[in-house]
Amino acid sequence: MRVVYSPLHLGHEIVTETVMGLPVPANEVAERAERIRTTLEADGGYTLEPPSDHGDGPILAVHDAGLLRFLSEAWQEHRAQGIPRPSLIPETLFVRGYVEGMVGDGFTPREPAFIGGRAGFYALDTSTPIVAGTYTAARASVDVALTAVDAVLGGEDAAYGLCRPPGHHAGRSTYGGYCFFNNAAIAAQAITERTGERVAILDVDYHHGNGTQQIFWRRGDVLYVSLHGDPTRQYPYYLGYADEVGVGAGRGANLNLPLPAGCSNAQYLEVLERGLERIADEPGSIVVVSLGLDTYGEDPIGDLALTTDVYHEVGRRVAALGRKLVILQEGGYHRPALGENVRAWLRGVDGRPYDPTPATGFTAAGTRG
Ligand code: OKP
Numbered sequence: 001m002r003v004v005y006s007p008l009h010l011g012h013e014i015v016t017e018t019v020m021g022l023p024v025p026a027n028e029v030a031e032r033a034e035r036i037r038t039t040l041e042a043d044g045g046y047t048l049e050p051p052s053d054h055g056d057g058p059i060l061a062v063h064d065a066g067l068l069r070f071l072s073e074a075w076q077e078h079r080a081q082g083i084p085r086p087s088l089i090p091e092t093l094f095v096r097g098y099v100e101g102m103v104g105d106g107f108t109p110r111e112p113a114f115i116g117g118r119a120g121f122y123a124l125d126t127s128t129p130i131v132a133g134t135y136t137a138a139r140a141s142v143d144v145a146l147t148a149v150d151a152v153l154g155g156e157d158a159a160y161g162l163c164r165p166p167g168h169h170a171g172r173s174t175y176g177g178y179c180f181f182n183n184a185a186i187a188a189q190a191i192t193e194r195t196g197e198r199v200a201i202l203d204v205d206y207h208h209g210n211g212t213q214q215i216f217w218r219r220g221d222v223l224y225v226s227l228h229g230d231p232t233r234q235y236p237y238y239l240g241y242a243d244e245v246g247v248g249a250g251r252g253a254n255l256n257l258p259l260p261a262g263c264s265n266a267q268y269l270e271v272l273e274r275g276l277e278r279i280a281d282e283p284g285s286i287v288v289v290s291l292g293l294d295t296y297g298e299d300p301i302g303d304l305a306l307t308t309d310v311y312h313e314v315g316r317r318v319a320a321l322g323r324k325l326v327i328l329q330e331g332g333y334h335r336p337a338l339g340e341n342v343r344a345w346l347r348g349v350d351g352r353p354y355d356p357t358p359a360t361g362f363t364a365a366g367t368r369g
């Protein structure tokens with residue numbers, strides 16, 4: 001399988017994130033992508049290639065021009081305004097209460113000039129710091145996704161984009177949840193434009209892909225199916241409920257499958273079947289997968305109980321749809337097992353058996369050997 005990877009992610013070097021106002025060690029760190037890369041290289045069945053530059057066009061087909069401009073300028077502005085901080089975190093967030101009863105009634109929200117307020121105009125949370133290399137990394141991550149699309153449109157059955165930073169929380173005009181541009185949405189949009197076909201997105205990250213849902217909410221040509229921790233207890237909290245089905249032409253083209261805490265492999269596979277049945281009902285030859293491994297039992301921010309061997313089975317079942325797959329990396333924060341979990345998933349897609357790499361000390365059951 002072709003694997004697209006860019007070292008430019010290394011410039012998005014995050015040391016701490018803030019959670020409920022306090023700094024904690026960052027989860028979405030460069031080591032994640034490096035662990036995946038080295039594990040796939042050691043496997044020998046994957047050929048790594050760099051992304052090619054796809055320009056602004058595919059980003060602007062999905063995102064607001066203001067978000068792109070903000071992200072492209074944010075770090076320099078932050079520096080120019082003389083703020084001696086290692087990263088840019090918004091001072092305020094543009095929450096709905098500011099303008100409740102005003103929007104759509106002769107009032108248009110304005111983007112401020114001061115960077116602390118400007119960041120909050122676009123941010124969803126305070127856990128997504130911007131550093132010197134963030135924009136370059138986020139652009140490379142989009143190009144990784146689009147190069148994986150090129151591989152599949154060029155005839156490959158499946159391609160894997162080792163995207164970092166991830167994308168599925170980024171909305172039309174918002175960044176957050178460690179995401180800046182919505183790689184999967186940009187990929188799906190590019191596929192619909194280039195093939196004229198319908199596209200399905202299967203999001204198996206532990207978190208609901210609120211950005212992807214929002215971008216395609218009114219669209220009937222892009223189906224969004226997501227399995228995730230129930231938003232009553234889990235980020236992104238405000239979206240991801242089962243009764244969110246889309247509107248207008250998009251009605252019925254959004255399927256949320258919330259999962260209980262402690263969800264086992266068997267329970268998970270049952271819910272997965274429902275998602276796959278919905279995708280099988282949909283016309284189209286390509287599925288975009290938002291692949292998160294934060295469903296793993298040992299994930300520091302997830303609360304499901306999946307083990308490495310189930311990822312092989314999930315990959316196998318997704319491939320059994322008989323569609324071409326553009327598989328894009330999202331989350332997964334238990335770094336010691338992350339590479340193996342991705343490798344198990346991809347080997348399932350390839351129809352190759354999975355045995356743990358001995359050197360990692362991990363068994364298929366996910367316990368330290
Ligand atoms: C991104 B992706 C940790 C709070 C973390 C943000 C989670 C973003 C997940 N206590 N909040 O979907 O893996």
Ligand code: ZN
Nearest residue numbers: 205206207331
């Ligand atoms: Zn996640």
